[in-house]
Amino acid sequence: MLIDFHNHHLSSSPDVLSIRSFHQREQEPFEQWTGPCSVGLHPWFVSEVDWVRDEQWDWLTRAARDKKVLLLGECGLDKLQGPDLADQQFVFEHCLALAEQLRKPVVIHCVRAYEELFASVRKIKPTVPMIIHGYARKATILKPLLDQGFYVSYGAAILPPTSAAAQSLAQTPLEKLFLESDDKMLPIADLYARAAQIKGLSIQELETALQNNLETVLRESNK
Numbered sequence: 001m002l003i004d005f006h007n008h009h010l011s012s013s014p015d016v017l018s019i020r021s022f023h024q025r026e027q028e029p030f031e032q033w034t035g036p037c038s039v040g041l042h043p044w045f046v047s048e049v050d051w052v053r054d055e056q057w058d059w060l061t062r063a064a065r066d067k068k069v070l071l072l073g074e075c076g077l078d079k080l081q082g083p084d085l086a087d088q089q090f091v092f093e094h095c096l097a098l099a100e101q102l103r104k105p106v107v108i109h110c111v112r113a114y115e116e117l118f119a120s121v122r123k124i125k126p127t128v129p130m131i132i133h134g135y136a137r138k139a140t141i142l143k144p145l146l147d148q149g150f151y152v153s154y155g156a157a158i159l160p161p162t163s164a165a166a167q168s169l170a171q172t173p174l175e176k177l178f179l180e181s182d183d184k185m186l187p188i189a190d191l192y193a194r195a196a197q198i199k200g201l202s203i204q205e206l207e208t209a210l211q212n213n214l215e216t217v218l219r220e221s222n223k
């Protein structure tokens with residue numbers, strides 16, 4: 001079965017295991033959702049107002065315990081959008097600690113804030129698997145991520161023939177890889193076809209590998 005590791009679509013196809021991601025502004029659709037999903041405090045929508053942030057946090061701590069929630073996130077750091085980075089980092093570190101407490105893997109959104117991400121990880125020391133979603137950067141940033149055990153999920157950025165993301169995917173070990181449509185309305189099968197081509201694998205081989213990866217991150221977090 002194909003896995004769409006991270007997306008924001010409200011419909012899913014029966015032959016894809018689609019992990020829908022909900023954030024603090026999607027509390028109602030989250031309640032109505034019955035499939036596998038993730039919940040997190042998205043850095044763009046972290047509030048700078050204390051009482052609003054407390055409410056967002058209360059929602060997350062309740063929602064994250066739901067059985068349908070396989071993963072925590074997306075949460076993370078974004079230097080191009082959202083409130084002050086200090087506010088984002090405060091919330092992100094709480095999310096890491098919650099994931100650790102609930103024993104769920106964390107899906108991380110990181111834009112131009114890798115140093116701060118590493119600092120938070122050194123501080124909180126999560127032992128649950130961490131997955132960087134929507135990775136679209138050069139392979140130079142990939143190396144420290146892989147060295148620290150991160151998984152990496154790729155989206156539409158791998159489609160152009162010479163993209164940085166495609167080159168990074170080529171250097172990502174198969175056992176650390178996921179694919180996701182994120183906010184793009186594109187069939188996940190297109191990403192499998194492209195990734196299989198980059199990796200020199202059959203779709204079937206890639207399918208099996210990514211299924212194993214999902215099983216691994218879920219099993220590892222339960223230790």
Ligand SMILES: [Zn+2]
Pocket residue numbers: 006007008021074182183
């Ligand atoms: Zn997303």
